[in-house]
Amino acid sequence: MRKVGVLVSGRGSNLQAIMDRIADGYLPLEIAVVISDKSDAYALERAQKAGIKAAAIERKACASKDDFEAKINAALTDAGCELVVLAGFMRILSANFVNKWHHKIINIHPALLPSFPGLHGQGQAVAYGVKFSGCTVHFVDEGTDSGPxxxxxxxxxMDDDTEDTLADRILVQEHIAMPEALKLWAEDKLVINGRKVKVLA
Incomplete structure (x- = not known):
């Protein structure tokens, strides 16, 4: 069973979606550890209730960003993780960390990249007046929401959408998209060629 580590910052609804799809047999993988940069994140409670190892590694408790990331890296490595899943993790990882996990970090973003990267993708979409938005699962590179x-x-x-109403509808699709992407990864069906990710049949 392939092992993943999940990094979270908040309530952990995407984490729950992954746990649910593991429980029902859809996802052939194991969450080896859940790590939050906030000790009060509800995601940690979700993990603990499910019997998954959970840890808080807070930036303010670390001497530097390098120290913070070194502790996260050690926890992931010690747990035997092959992939790092960013599920609402609200910190930008350094190029040094990303390069250690080259093509082994995936993220979900609440917009159709490359449109509206960064924070508040849903609000950016509403403000811009686009007719369609959505979510993107991508590999993480050194840029902001710029990986394959x-x-x-x-x-x-919708014409009357707010950031919150659009975010709620996008979240429903996030809970479908992340498990789908993880299943493709777990079954070795993703081939990265430059910017493009080919999905094998």
Missing amino acids: IILQKVVPV
């Missing part, structure tokens, strides 16, 4: 795209889900933007 694995898959995307499309959500229509």
Whole structure:
């Protein structure tokens, strides 16, 4: 069983979606550790209830960003993780960390990249007036939400949408998209060629 580590910062709804799909047999993998940069993140409680190793590694408790990331790296390595899953992890990882896990970190972003990277992708979409938004699962590179795209889900933007209402509809698709991408990875069906990710049949 292939092992992944999940990095979180908040309530952990995407973590829950992954745990649910492991439980029902859809995902052939194991969450070896859940790590949060906030000790009060509800995601940690979700993990503990499911019997998954959970740890808080707070930036403010570390001497430097390098120290912070070294502790995260050690926890992932000690748990035998092959892939790092960013599920609502609200910190930018350094190039040094990303390069240690080259093509072994995936993230979900609440917009159709390359449009609206960074924070508040849903709000950016509403403000810009686009007719469709959605979510993107991608490999992480040194840029901000700029790595090779694995898959995307499309959500229509309604005339009366706010950032919050659009975010809620996109979140439903995030809970589908992340397990789909993880299943493809677990079954070795993703081939990265430059910017493009080919999905094998």
